[in-house]
Amino acid sequence: MSEVLDILADRKLSAVVFVQDYLQLQFDGDTMTLYAWPTFLLPQGICSFGDVAYRNELCSFITRIVQRVELLEQQCLTLYFKGTNDVIRIPLDTGREAVYFTEYDNTSWLTL
Numbered sequence: 340m341s342e343v344l345d346i347l348a349d350r351k352l353s354a355v356v357f358v359q360d361y362l363q364l365q366f367d368g369d370t371m372t373l374y375a376w377p378t379f380l381l382p383q384g385i386c387s388f389g390d391v392a393y394r395n396e397l398c399s400f401i402t403r404i405v406q407r408v409e410l411l412e413q414q415c416l417t418l419y420f421k422g423t424n425d426v427i428r429i430p431l432d433t434g435r436e437a438v439y440f441t442e443y444d445n446t447s448w449l450t451l
Contacts, residue, residue, distance in 0.1 A: 344408045344440065344449065347418070352400050362397075364427075366405065368443030375437040377429040400427065 347366055354365035362373045376388035379396050386396045403420040410416050411431075416438060418427040431437045441448045 344410060344416075346442065347405045347408050349404060351402060351404050352420075353402075355398050355401060357394070370441050370443075372439040372441075373429055373437065374435065374439075375430045375433045377427050380424075380426045380428060382424065397427075400425070 346369065350366040350369065352364060353367050354363075356363040356365065362376065364371045364373065377397075378388075379386040379400075381396065386393055390396075400420065403423070403425075406419045406421045408416065408418055413431055415431055416429040418429075420426070429438055436450055439448070439450050
């Protein structure tokens with residue numbers, strides 16, 4: 340796994356920003372820009388973009404703390420959160436850039 344993504348462990352998801360055709364997740368200043376819509380694995384099932392509850396379910400992750408990040412090369416990036424089995428899964432098999440991550444001070448960045 341990329342060391343850049345390891346810094347997300349113990350960081351809080353502090354903001355969710357919906358932009359016209361992409362999404363930003365902010366973690367105490369670090370920003371993950373998503374060009375592919377993530378899915379959420381929840382106790383009640385999978386929530387995907389287009390589902391009625393999508394926005395609310397995504398926003399419910401705000402204030403949760405990342406436990407770990409798992410990268411399956413060219414498949415998906417998964418964010419696991421402390422105290423829950425809920426996860427955010429970002430597809431990487433879109434045929435184009437799916438994720439752009441930058442630290443708050445721009446010292447590290449990663450494109451997937």
